[in-house]
Amino acid sequence: MDKLKLRSTIEAARASIPADERHAASVRTRETLLEQPWVQMAGLIACYWSIGTEPATHGxxxxxxxxxxxxxxxxxxxxxxxxxxxxxxxxxLAPGRFGLMEPVDTRRGVDAIRTAALVIVPALAVDRFTGVRLGRGGGSYDRALARVGPNVPTVALLYEGELLEGVPAEPHDLPVRYAALPDGITAVAPRSA
Incomplete structure (x- = not known):
């Protein structure tokens, strides 16, 4: 399946999940993450402010x-x-480009992510064998992940059924180390240096 078709399929599946079920799934994922020692010890965390049917990150x-x-x-x-x-x-927070909520604090630059001890990114799916994530197609997070050190935990937030055995990949697609789902965290293929 190509990326466009897979994106469309996953976005339709997410839209079909009732809002209360999406919320409950996001709460379970949040609680599972907060229980992890490597999350508790991270002093600087790069995350994102979720939109639409993405697993909610506001809490x-x-x-x-x-x-x-x-x-x-x-x-x-x-x-x-x-x-x-x-x-x-x-x-x-204030609306930025495309209405995305962004912090109003001083911009730290594209390299600020290099100092993060934990990086949490959005994804539509993750390949359980390679760690490659399927994003929305803009390449923004692949560029950001390229700046993250190889030993920093990188985590994609997913719903059940989005950790797949095969995600289409291109040379610029970078893997994550973990997939966080409502029923737990799965280590996927480690990142290469």
């Missing part, structure tokens, strides 16, 4: 921040690369 971002982590969120640049800024509570 996760807030919980990480309340537990004392510095959370940086992406700011979509005109070239579709990701700048980063610090989240300092729910009142510090």
């Amino acid at each position: 996760l971002v807030f919980a990480l921040w309340k537990h004392g982590a510095t959370v940086i969120l992406p700011v979509l640049r005109d070239d579709d690369d990701l700048d980063w800024a610090v989240y300092d509570g729910p009142d510090t």
